[in-house]
Amino acid sequence: MKMYYDKDVDNDALAGKTIAVMGYGSQGRAQSRNLADSGCNVIIGLREGGKSWQIAKDDGMTVKTFDEAAKEADIIHILLPDEIQADVYEKHIKPYVETGNTLACSHGYNVHFDLIEPPEDVNVIMYAPKGPGSMVRETYLQGFGIPGLVAVEQDATGDALQIALGMAKACGFTKAGVIETTFKEETETDLFGEQAVLCGGLTELINAGFQTLVEAGYQPEIAYFETCHEVKLIVDIIYKKGFAGMWKDVSNTAEYGGLTKGPQVITDEAKEGMKKVLSDIQDGTFKDDFAAENATDAANLKEMRAASQKLDIEIVGTRLRKACGLQDDDE
Numbered sequence: 001m002k003m004y005y006d007k008d009v010d011n012d013a014l015a016g017k018t019i020a021v022m023g024y025g026s027q028g029r030a031q032s033r034n035l036a037d038s039g040c041n042v043i044i045g046l047r048e049g050g051k052s053w054q055i056a057k058d059d060g061m062t063v064k065t066f067d068e069a070a071k072e073a074d075i076i077h078i079l080l081p082d083e084i085q086a087d088v089y090e091k092h093i094k095p096y097v098e099t100g101n102t103l104a105c106s107h108g109y110n111v112h113f114d115l116i117e118p119p120e121d122v123n124v125i126m127y128a129p130k131g132p133g134s135m136v137r138e139t140y141l142q143g144f145g146i147p148g149l150v151a152v153e154q155d156a157t158g159d160a161l162q163i164a165l166g167m168a169k170a171c172g173f174t175k176a177g178v179i180e181t182t183f184k185e186e187t188e189t190d191l192f193g194e195q196a197v198l199c200g201g202l203t204e205l206i207n208a209g210f211q212t213l214v215e216a217g218y219q220p221e222i223a224y225f226e227t228c229h230e231v232k233l234i235v236d237i238i239y240k241k242g243f244a245g246m247w248k249d250v251s252n253t254a255e256y257g258g259l260t261k262g263p264q265v266i267t268d269e270a271k272e273g274m275k276k277v278l279s280d281i282q283d284g285t286f287k288d289d290f291a292a293e294n295a296t297d298a299a300n301l302k303e304m305r306a307a308s309q310k311l312d313i314e315i316v317g318t319r320l321r322k323a324c325g326l327q328d329d330d331e
């Protein structure tokens with residue numbers, strides 16, 4: 001495992017280079033502001049008339065169409081939703097990519113699954129934060145940064161890795177450190193993590209716990225505090241001190257109960273389910289499924305999103321977070 005920190009970065013790696021960040025959403029806004037605050041020459045590529053055009057302008061960014069930004073850029077960093085990157089690349093980026101340019105991303109999905117096939121005479125790099133856009137910006141402003149990954153798929157100019165490290169450093173990631181990986185490893189592990197643990201698995205676990213208590217007749221508010229609100233508090237300990245630190249911080253009662261009953265909940269069957277999630281990612285089943293979903297205007301996703309927002313835990317949680325002054329109403 002090779003890890004890079006601030007000290008490993010050539011501070012001239014980005015000298016004289018114009019960076020076009022395509023997209024100004026969760027990652028685009030956070031990374032663009034970090035890059036700009038670190039002294040990089042950043043322009044933003046967006047579709048005219050979209051919501052983020054004015055947001056970027058209000059942030060003081062130089063905003064251009066995708067085509068204009070791609071024409072001007074030495075480094076084109078694509079921070080658009082994965083499902084639309086290939087279309088925007090083909091129509092608004094590919095015609096302007098020149099020999100020696102750099103194509104960058106923060107998730108290897110489109111390159112790994114050959115949905116974007118860059119020309120051979122450009123650098124193809126990735127630097128990926130292991131966390132959401134909000135934390136990319138928040139930790140940077142705190143003078144630190146979240147850890148991440150860095151990968152080089154193509155090195156046309158001989159300094160592709162240093163360009164990736166320079167951008168990661170400008171975003172704050174090399175303060176915590178970035179691990180060198182490949183587009184395949186980042187893509188497959190990131191998809192697995194968000195499906196089986198961080199987003200999919202965790203919400204199913206929390207909701208199942210909430211439903212179990214409510215169906216047994218306990219107050220929904222207590223069920224919410226116990227199975228959802230407190231998850232952050234426990235995970236914050238794991239984040240800083242690992243499992244051992246958490247087990248040490250909680251009561252012996254919780255430690256004994258957790259160690260004996262945890263495997264009764266996350267059973268071998270759950271582990272088999274995780275292996276199926278991973279094999280579906282590895283063999284392209286998920287990629288094809290996601291492409292089919294987006295070919296139908298993401299109808300199923302919209303239906304599932306609407307159903308999720310109507311869950312009892314969401315109703316109870318919104319009410320409680322407001323009552324406790326915890327509700328964060330930003331988008």
Ligand SMILES: NC(=O)C1=CN([C@@H]2O[C@H](COP(=O)(O)OP(=O)(O)OC[C@H]3O[C@@H](n4cnc5c(N)ncnc54)[C@H](OP(=O)(O)O)[C@@H]3O)[C@@H](O)[C@H]2O)C=CC1
Pocket residue numbers: 023024025026027028046047049050051052053078079080081082084088105106107128129131132133134
């Ligand atoms: N979200 C995260 O925390 C993380 C994301 N990543 C990766 O970063 C990349 C960007 O993800 P993320 O920041 O979440 O993306 P977002 O969904 O937040 O991107 C929104 C941006 O994309 C533009 N956009 C959306 N749809 C279209 C469209 N059809 N045509 C043109 N522009 C469009 C929006 O512009 P408009 O205002 O015009 O709609 C907006 O600027 C992805 O590869 C993702 O996997 C990696 C790590 C973490």
Ligand SMILES: CC(=O)[C@](C)(O)C(=O)O
Pocket residue numbers: 129130131132133190194198199
């Ligand atoms: C925030 C993050 O790392 C995710 C879950 O992989 C994503 O948003 O794609």
Ligand SMILES: [Mg+2]
Pocket residue numbers: 129130131190193194
């Ligand atoms: Mg991720």
Ligand SMILES: [Mg+2]
Pocket residue numbers: 107190191194
């Ligand atoms: Mg992801």
